[in-house]
Amino acid sequence: MEDDRVMIDQTLWPRDVEVRWIDDMNDSAHNLALEQTLGEAVAHGEIRPLVRIWRSALAQGIGVSRRDVSGDDGLAAMNEMKQSGWDVVVRNTGGTAVPQGPGVVHLSYLFPRDARKVTTDAYYRILCQPLIAWLETLGLQAVTGALPGSYCDGTYNILVDNKKLVGTAQAWRGGLAGVKSNRPGYILAHACMVVDVDMVAAAERINRFYARAGNDYRVHPETSTALRDLVPDRFQGMTPFEAATSVANDWVTWYSAQVADVRR
């Protein structure tokens, strides 16, 4: 049997971490709120540290940051999109708007804060490394890097063929990021993969939001790709929801193998 474990940074992974698939497909706000609920439970030792695998709820729309809707124009843009029938969720991590809906799958590390000084870069690396290794199993060569013009651009985008496939973000609760803390808290390291989304339509929605909010920021759809476009045979005959579900299934197996290695 092929060994599909990757060498992961054992110093940052909690030894008692577990992998769970937890999502709410009917309520996007609750789906997102679970991050905080589960994170706080992790912070207080009520549940084990988590690798949460989840799919976007079954509603087409966008996910925005609190910064995006911190002003009147942002709030008006959000309300206008909702009135037009789009789902708009406000996430607790930063950055700019991202596509949401069937065909998007998420990975969230919910780890307790470490009393040691640990950098955000270190958590980004342990978030991206296993995902890149998983993509390799599909025959894809992925790297991390910024890509101006892509949605929610950042240094730790995961790119394939110089197009964005995965966006990443973090939220540190219980104190400032990148510094040691003895306070109960948790680190959310989040990755969002576009499995099967029409990125032209998604970019149009994102740009419409920013235009209505009076913000010059725009995304360019040609900077992004979807997993289905990269490995079409893998998802033949599947709807976007089925494709995302298939990836989530794969991730449960993949991350369970990584976690088993941490526990050894």
Add this chain to the structure above:
Amino acid sequence: MSNTPQDLKYSKEHEWVRVDGTKAYIGITDFAQDELGDIVFVELPEAGSTLTVNSTFGTVESVKTVSDLFAPVSGTVVEVNDALGDSPEVVNSDPYGKGWMIVVEMSNSADLDDLLDASSYEAHVSE
């Protein structure tokens, strides 16, 4: 090497406090802003809000992450630095000056006793 003014008090969560009578000016330290990286958004409470020591009073977003801000003293927020809405990067460039975040009318001056002086704070960050 980060800057640690001698006339301020500090929390272990990297907030600074400048005491002016019963008021406390609050921001984050030079060490903290440097660790966070480029700050792009600061979410602060409204004037009139009540703060409890060691509870969250807002968030700060850098290009890398969002993280919580903790109140170093209890009291009522009497002033908020609205200029950070348009220019959050001032927290990076002038953390102890124009980068102040809120002013709190303290309800319990004994909270100050639990804060660190400059040398203790420097020792804390170098541990």
